[in-house]
Amino acid sequence: MEIIKNPKLQNLGLFTNMPLYVPKSINLTINEEQVKVIFKEQDTNGDGRLSKEELSKAFEKLGSRNPGWRVRRSLHHADADGDGSISVDELEQLVKYAVKQGYCVN
Numbered sequence: 001m002e003i004i005k006n007p008k009l010q011n012l013g014l015f016t017n018m019p020l021y022v023p024k025s026i027n028l029t030i031n032e033e034q035v036k037v038i039f040k041e042q043d044t045n046g047d048g049r050l051s052k053e054e055l056s057k058a059f060e061k062l063g064s065r066n067p068g069w070r071v072r073r074s075l076h077h078a079d080a081d082g083d084g085s086i087s088v089d090e091l092e093q094l095v096k097y098a099v100k101q102g103y104c105v106n
């Protein structure tokens with residue numbers, strides 16, 4: 001890969017030797033607290049529960065290739081009361097499940 005120096009970036013020091021090409025997808029490892037935040041952000045109706053649709057959006061954001069399947073598996077692992085959604089009390093189990101699966105942010 002050829003590094004192209006841009007004279008307009010000379011005052012940025014270290015960044016002048018960085019390649020102008022950046023990969024389209026960069027995987028970053030995230031911790032449990034960050035995963036929890038991603039799940040909580042998907043509670044769009046604010047009821048304190050994650051529906052199947054909200055879980056699907058969360059797994060999409062986490063990079064799942066098949067979020068529908070992942071939702072079913074996560075409900076199997078974390079939905080203790082069997083109501084088909086994840087409550088605040090069940091969120092910890094959901095987060096542990098997602099982290100165990102090795103999810104990262106895309």
